[in-house]
Amino acid sequence: MASGVKPRVKVPKSASAGEVITLKTLITHPMESGQRKDGDGNPIPRSIINRFTTEFNGELVIDVTLEAAISTNPYMEFEAKVPAAGEFKFTWYDDDGDVYEDSKAIKVS
Amino acid sequence: MQLTRRDTLALGLGAATVALLPFQVNAAADDAIAAFTGGADMADTGVTLTAPEIAENGNTVPISVDAPGAVSIMVLAAGNPTPGVATFNFGPLAGAHTASTRIRLAGTQDVIAIAKLADGSFAKASSTVKVTIGGCGG
Numbered sequence: 001m002a003s004g005v006k007p008r009v010k011v012p013k014s015a016s017a018g019e020v021i022t023l024k025t026l027i028t029h030p031m032e033s034g035q036r037k038d039g040d041g042n043p044i045p046r047s048i049i050n051r052f053t054t055e056f057n058g059e060l061v062i063d064v065t066l067e068a069a070i071s072t073n074p075y076m077e078f079e080a081k082v083p084a085a086g087e088f089k090f091t092w093y094d095d096d097g098d099v100y101e102d103s104k105a106i107k108v109s
Numbered sequence: 110m111q112l113t114r115r116d117t118l119a120l121g122l123g124a125a126t127v128a129l130l131p132f133q134v135n136a137a138a139d140d141a142i143a144a145f146t147g148g149a150d151m152a153d154t155g156v157t158l159t160a161p162e163i164a165e166n167g168n169t170v171p172i173s174v175d176a177p178g179a180v181s182i183m184v185l186a187a188g189n190p191t192p193g194v195a196t197f198n199f200g201p202l203a204g205a206h207t208a209s210t211r212i213r214l215a216g217t218q219d220v221i222a223i224a225k226l227a228d229g230s231f232a233k234a235s236s237t238v239k240v241t242i243g244g245c246g247g
Contacts, residue, residue, distance in 0.1 A: 005171050019205065020204030020205060022204075031139040033213065035190055042179070055200075056202050057201060058199065059201055059202050060200025060202065061199075061200050061202045061203055062197060062198065062199055062200060062203055062208065063197075063200065063235070064195055064196065064197050064198070064208070065195060065196040065198075066195050067191065067193035067194055067195060068146065068187055068191055068193075068213075069189050069191065069193065069194040069195075069212050069213045069214075070194065070195060070210065070212055070213070071168060071169040071170075071211040071213055072168070072169070073210060073212075074211075075208040075209075075210055076208065076209070076210050076211070077173075077208065078197075078203070078204075078207065078208040078209070079203065079204030079205040079207060080202055080203060080204045081202050081204045083202070
């Protein structure tokens with residue numbers, strides 16, 4: 001279990017129906033690549049977030065497969081269409097089986 | 110100058126080697142590309158990869174990919190110990206087929222983006238990034 005994992009998500013509070021908005025997400029995670037060695041020369045085992053998905057009212061927006069070459073504290077910026085009011089659900093899947101979730105509601109004006 | 114048959118052969122071989130050189134990405138990256146495209150041809154237009162020309166710190170290099178009408182985009186770093194970087198799969202609610210993230214680069218190398226378009230064809234873009242300090246520890 002990677003400690004101190006905290007997801008952060010930036011979603012506008014409201015949008016007009018059908019508008020395309022930009023979503024920004026960041027999660028604190030060491031993303032240990034498995035390439036580094038500790039002080040005694042032993043390799044540090046890989047521990048990364050390997051998958052990230054975003055859904056809006058159950059419909060998929062983006063599904064990203066992450067590899068070891070993604071930087072510490074993975075940052076993702078992408079765009080989504082908002083057909084109606086609802087909730088964005090963000091999910092991160094850790095190598096060790098942990099799942100981190102966050103959700104943000106958006107209003108349609 | 111009279112060309113003997115031997116000379117002609119040597120010339121041909123030389124030309125073939127030169128023509129092949131730009132395609133010499135490392136073998137692991139080639140495998141990853143083959144697995145993604147199934148060996149299909151790739152167009153040179155249709156996907157845009159934005160990466161800095163010079164990255165001071167290889168630990169966090171901002172990149173963004175954009176491919177209108179893409180189903181998924183795979184990003185590779187040919188010079189990393191493991192070439193895979195990320196694969197973006199777009200769902201029905203993706204506003205634009207674009208994504209930005211930050212990646213690690215072990216050293217100066219080519220970053221490659223391959224987009225799978227809705228009609229099943231593939232497009233490729235690559236960009237060379239100069240890295241001052243590598244980002245793979247060790």
